Amino acid sequence: MSRNQILKLNSAQEDFARQLDQLLAWESVSDEKVNLIVNEILAAVKQRGDEAVVEYTNRFDRLSAEAMADLEMSSERLQQALENLPQEQRQALETAAERIRIYHEKQKSDSWQYTEADGTMLGQKVTPMDRVGLYVPGGKASYPSSVLMNAMPAKVAGVAEIIMVVPTPDGEVNELVLAAAALAGVDRVFCIGGAQAVAALAYGTETVPKVDKIVGPGNIFVATAKRAVFGAVGIDMIAGPSEILVVCDGQTDPDWIAMDLFSQAEHDEDAQSILLSPDAAFIDAVEASINKLLPTMEREGIIEVSLRERAALIKVADLDEAMEVTNRIAPEHLELSVEDPEALVPQVRHAGAIFMGRYTAEALGDYCAGPNHVLPTSGTARFSSPLGVYDFQKRSSLIMFSADGASEMGKVASVLARGESLTAHARSAEYRIKK
The missing domain is CATH 3.40.50.1980 (Nitrogenase molybdenum iron protein domain)
Structure with a gap:
């Protein structure tokens, strides 16, 4: 991949919001x-x-x-x-x-x-x-x-x-x-x-x-x-292509970050890999690592298309702004490749899974960390969660009134039901009111 084929953005650009929207646009299904x-x-x-x-x-x-x-x-x-x-x-x-x-x-x-x-x-x-x-x-x-x-x-x-x-x-x-x-x-x-x-x-x-x-x-x-x-x-969900968003302070080995971006890009040509960093020189170093490592990959062709079509290296003002952009993206996989990831976690509102620290490669989560790798994609982490035990359980409400409780709540239900002109509801409750 020759230089400058991966999209580079700067959050200080006037049209950054529009360009980010364009980058994230994805129609999952279907024609x-x-x-x-x-x-x-x-x-x-x-x-x-x-x-x-x-x-x-x-x-x-x-x-x-x-x-x-x-x-x-x-x-x-x-x-x-x-x-x-x-x-x-x-x-x-x-x-x-x-x-x-x-x-x-x-x-x-x-x-x-x-x-x-x-x-x-x-x-x-x-x-x-x-x-x-x-x-x-x-x-x-x-x-x-x-x-x-x-x-x-x-x-x-x-x-x-x-x-x-x-x-x-x-x-x-x-x-x-x-x-x-x-x-x-x-x-x-x-x-x-x-x-x-x-x-x-x-x-x-x-x-x-x-x-x-x-x-x-x-x-x-x-x-x-x-x-x-x-x-x-x-x-469970309608899943879009796989995504990774890496937030890095510029202190992680750029080869590690390049390979983390590859780890999603190799899934398919529509997968999305994004890096956010306040360090412009580090972004250049990651780009150099990408160009160096890409020819060594078995799925080079797929990664190359994915990076060219859907990836971005984004310069942000600082880590606080990185977290604002992160919440706007609501990524499936979020890597916090920073010195103190726990300090950033409270700022994360939308992410499928959060990988904390320089040693926590997203790939570990795919296979053996323990948490589920079935995660919300395409921004749906704003309202969805990873697959879990709760997806296979149903909840039924239990309600059992005593005679005294039925009498007291019957009065409340009667007033509300008659306010809605549902007379049978009201009378059903009223039968249980103690005279």
């Missing part, structure tokens, strides 16, 4: 053509079940399955994948799984209740979902880490059954993905993907059970299908 295809697939699966799923799977993944039974992996096959893993891979997977489990145990909510002086009891009952669907990308873009990050919190929440779908284009199976499914306690695995897999999970077929919620990343057809079935089932 009209994609919508038409997805709607056709959803309707076919809803109407014809297994037959349609098999038909689309054979067409899109170049398979020759005759029935859904041909597309289901047995639990023995999953266990075999785990047992046949090279020792180093199995150990890494087990370490990551254990750390993810321990972290998510801390998130688990319990039911609670309290009793008022007159004997009225109020509370909340927390219940896990019955069944969830986990979408896992397949083929060359296989992510065993995503299996752990999606399945482990569901298990911790107490979900009774986890159904995983993973496409196997041209019959290509990823052993690590199957091993992760075995390790995470996934109950059933179907080798299907795309909109047809989302439809099967959302509506149920003769073979694929209908789930309560669908989680996990996918391509534009998967994202469009998830959006379309929302309401029939819950979904």
Whole structure:
């Protein structure tokens, strides 16, 4: 990558706000053509079940399955994948799984209740979902880490059954993905993907059970299908491209920062990598590191396009302004590569995950730190949170009035209901008022 191909901005520029908006602009889904295809697939699966799923799977993944039974992996096959893993891979997977489990145990909510002086009891009952669907990308873009990050919190929440779908284009199976499914306690695995897999999970077929919620990343057809079935089932989020925002005081090794920016850029050409620093000379040093290190990367082509199209190196006045810009961006991954990251954390209002200090590479969070790597993208950290145990639990209110409580609150409800001209509401409450 030749010099000056990465966008450089300065917060002191008059049109900085406009340029930042332009840099961040992203339409996640979806064009009209994609919508038409997805709607056709959803309707076919809803109407014809297994037959349609098999038909689309054979067409899109170049398979020759005759029935859904041909597309289901047995639990023995999953266990075999785990047992046949090279020792180093199995150990890494087990370490990551254990750390993810321990972290998510801390998130688990319990039911609670309290009793008022007159004997009225109020509370909340927390219940896990019955069944969830986990979408896992397949083929060359296989992510065993995503299996752990999606399945482990569901298990911790107490979900009774986890159904995983993973496409196997041209019959290509990823052993690590199957091993992760075995390790995470996934109950059933179907080798299907795309909109047809989302439809099967959302509506149920003769073979694929209908789930309560669908989680996990996918391509534009998967994202469009998830959006379309929302309401029939819950979904985790509509995820955009991966993002990293690094705030650096200029004292971290520029090679480290360049590689941290690469770590997201290598996901795909639409991924976004941004550096904020008050040190202009350091920004130049990071740019030099980028030019030096890029030719050494396996995914050089993807990184180069991502950096050219969507990256930026931004000079800010100071770290306080860096935090203002950070909150405007609301990044998926935020690295605070500074001397005292804890001093900056109180200023962070919007970020999916915050990586604190020079030694905390975002990549550790992707695999084995423990917190979830399924994070809000495209500025949605303003109102969304990382995937967690709470996404697999439901809360029901508990209300039990004593005779005295029903009498007193009946008077209050009566007044409010008659104010809304809802007479049956009022009279229902009034029947319980002590004469």
